[in-house]
Amino acid sequence: MENHQSGEYSELVQAQAELWNLTVGYLKSMSLRCALDLGIPDAINNYGQPMTLSQIQSTLSLPSTKKPHLHRLLRMLTHIGFLREQGVSTGTEVAYDLTTMSHLVLKNEGAPSMFPLVRSHIDFITMKPSLHLADWFKQDNQQNTFEMAHDCTFWEMTRKTPKFNKMFNDAMESTSSYMIHGFVKNVSNILEGIHTLVDVGGGTGALAKAIVQNFPHVECTVLELPHVIQSISNDGPVNFVSGDMFNFIPPADVVILKWILHDWCDEDCIKILCRCKEAISSRETGGRVIIIENVIGSTSSKTCHESHLLTDMLMLTMFTGAERDEHEWKKLFTDAGFSSYQITHTIGLNSVIEIYP
Known part of the structure; x- marks a missing residue:
């Protein structure tokens, strides 16, 4: 009986999480829009290698007060597959690199871009x-x-x-x-x-x-x-x-x-x-x-x-x-x-x- 109730509770929690994700899922799109308007993918591409949080903040000339919040944005962009983290397993400072998805929206002249x-x-x-x-x-x-x-x-x-x-x-x-x-x-x-x-x-x-x-x-x-x-x-x-x-x-x-x-x-x-x-x-x-x-x-x-x-x-x-x-x-x-x-x-x-x- 306990296992049955535990299964029902787990299913309920899963349903609540899925419903909540649908409810605020538009923020994935808004995070993407923010990344494009800030020029994050092109900044990383122009740099030629993965960039740390500090490097992205400096390159984009964002106020230092926004640096902790930029980390939150990059975390979400990584979660949805738009960026990927480098250096996590080595213990070095995390750097952010482009994925196949983010390559699709680069604005390099002469290259097809979405x-x-x-x-x-x-x-x-x-x-x-x-x-x-x-x-x-x-x-x-x-x-x-x-x-x-x-x-x-x-x-x-x-x-x-x-x-x-x-x-x-x-x-x-x-x-x-x-x-x-x-x-x-x-x-x-x-x-x-x-x-x-x-x-x-x-x-x-x-x-x-x-x-x-x-x-x-x-x-x-x-x-x-x-x-x-x-x-x-x-x-x-x-x-x-x-x-x-x-x-x-x-x-x-x-x-x-x-x-x-x-x-x-x-x-x-x-x-x-x-x-x-x-x-x-x-x-x-x-x-x-x-x-x-x-x-x-x-x-x-x-x-x-x-x-x-x-x-x-x-x-x-x-x-x-x-x-x-x-x-x-x-x-x-x-x-x-x-x-x-x-x-x-x-x-x-x-x-x-x-x-x-």
Whole structure:
């Protein structure tokens, strides 16, 4: 009986700890934001070797009164795997080094970095809508939580707020930068035999430029909204066209949609896909639409599956869209009049979906 009660108590304590960790888990994100805003990973990287607490405090020019509290921040960053401690077992002063995770957000010029993407998602504008979720569920209206929080849609915010627009465009460019290698290396056969390609919502053209560089025979066009590409010159290897994908997509053998459809509800996705179907050439000449998105249920990794679910909640709070499983993707393709599809799980968390007319 005592052992049974002891087991119940242990389970209760575990549940309390897990609940508390969920309750204040947002402080992991805020610790990460603090590390990025202070420039901790770049400071360690520029130093060229692990740094002690004193060295980090001095390099960042932080007040000496903050040194004990900086230790607490570094302890949390170590706990969540963003940094790692060196010298613990030798009895020397603890030093802090980068991990694979922190290497992903280094801002070294010329190296792909997830910094813009990560920082944009822990910005107040992006996080505030999540506080309105319960109110949104209670109301039967067309607003999403972003509109409830900011009195405008996400896209209206990008048009009227240049700083936010730049942050979003930089974030989208960074997603292209770190997935380009996987796309070019693992699915290069998809681009064999095609001559023209349109990257719909391709931002500043990072993916299109990489395609041209690796497949010079492919003529690439980026279709984007006017305020996104207004300062981009059209004298480079990629052609930029101003327009709205709901109205018109330039004709091409292949249309690429990278992280586009998860922003939109099913009805809008079908409209976009129908425009794509109008734009592409026949299947016999290589015509297809290439979609780069998450496919829920496509991974056996618990961490990656959680990433898909968290991204789905992000879509719920920011846009009208969703992350989708294969069955949900198939329904969209069928409803838009496509005959078949093929999924390749190759680019990290993302999959490549080819759909054929």
